Amino acid sequence: MLVRRSSSKVTDVSPTHAEIVSVVEAAGQLADHSGLRPWRVIEIRGDARDRVGDGFAKAEGKKGKDAEKHRQKARRAPLILAIVASLGSKKVPRWEQEAVASGVAHNISLLLDEAGWGVFWRTGSLTRTKAVRKAHRLEANEELLGWLYVGGLPERARKPRARSRVKVEQHLSSL
Template sequence: MTFPSNPVLSAMAARRSVSKVGPETPTDAQLAELLAAVTHVADHKALRPWRLITLRGDDRMRLATALDEAAGVTREPGEYNTKPFRAELLIAVVASPKEHPDVPVWEQHAVAAGAGHLLELALWGAGWGVMWRTGMLANAASVRAAHGLRDDELLMGWLYVGNIEESFRVKLRESKRPALDPRQFLGRMPSSSPE
């Protein structure tokens, strides 16, 4: 589905996860520019219960080591967990709840997920490929320690970011995959019946 008169809806409808991104990445200044839009995520009481951590260069090796430690994996010298090296830039999305009597933690986690998805959309709109990856070990003690998380914080996963290869762009343009029927996601409250 296309929305020619609405570039925001067009970008949302065209967004795809890109499992294999190229080596080019946005700079921190470019990320900050995109974040200016992300900070408007729906946020009850404006608590800003989220933060992002960028992992570049050696940070990815620290994550690889932490993931292996969490999994109880011992590798031969020179071998390492390659998962964090699928992209030159990883952005950890962290739910960072604030104490508030009117905003439960689950709602603050939802805000953090919303911020992560808005950033994913902003990156896509700016021409970058993104894949949000999680995993059973995301909140293992060694992984949390590597990210410097507080006890009350939750690591919601990593955005793997890089350029999109032209062959993938062509594949997207030529895709005949139909859009999902949106009606399956809409419903009404059940009618109340007298007892």
């Protein structure tokens, strides 16, 4: 964890579906109030990424060349994993269900990084737009939290780089 870094530039290789299945299975083993598993992951590859880009463009009212820019954003990596909170419980607060889905996303990111893949997380206001929800075929009780873009690590990114460490005294206190 101390050497993990986001990789905003990735190559065109990506984990196989079988590798993603294994990663998602492991990532889902986290603390979860009432064992709800209020999340799902959408695996997006190939031309399906254009559906996501078209959703981005529609959400921002873009057409033509402007829409193509959004398609390119969705093609920044050969694999996109959309992280979805599936909110169903009245007993467990919504924020807790979204926190579990976020935890799964972070676990996936750590597992893929550990396996040598480049991973970067993207979020933003588009996640909650009607066009982007429709592009991902979300159910009424679901919220898109963001996307993990996944691909191979370029050679230059394989070299360990110094990273500033957390100043623990600023984030850890006692009562």
